């Protein structure tokens with residue numbers, strides 16, 4: 001958790017193996033001092049845990065769920081089926097299909113059950129966290145200021161011209 005405050009964002013993922021991707025969402029929220037929690041929850045392997053988590057999310061004080069999964073990535077959609085909180089889906093890059101399977105599983109939701117779908121992998125995890133912060137910042141001027149400062153720092157870090165020092 002980012003602080004002692006109760007979590008506002010729940011970061012859930014289908015497996016421990018997703019953490020190397022989803023940690024980037026947690027890092028952004030920590031940087032912006034957004035209280036959050038992280039849990040392994042799987043629609044496939046722990047369906048009752050998912051049921052309890054999604055159904056209880058709003059009552060527990062969560063405002064947004066970020067859900068990352070790979071392959072047959074049903075977790076974000078199933079979470080969204082059991083809560084009206086905003087669900088932001090992160091397609092984790094799968095070994096065999098490079099995350100195309102994850103992306104299509106998350107993005108093609110039937111009308112009526114929305115999942116905000118992000119890019120495959122780290123960029124998606126980072127942007128889901130930034131989007132969560134932006135949503136919360138609508139009612140939190142201090143967070144809005146921290147988010148604006150983060151964005152400005154990103155802009156300031158972009159060099160005017162390319163360097164010969166290749167990574």
Ligand SMILES: Nc1c(C(=O)O)ncn1[C@@H]1O[C@H](COP(=O)(O)O)[C@@H](O)[C@H]1O
Nearest residue numbers: 014015017042043044069070073074075
């Ligand atoms: N897509 C899902 C769900 C789900 O959608 O509920 N639960 C686990 N998984 C995914 O299976 C992949 C491989 O998991 P393992 O590495 O544990 O075999 C992970 O990317 C996970 O998100």
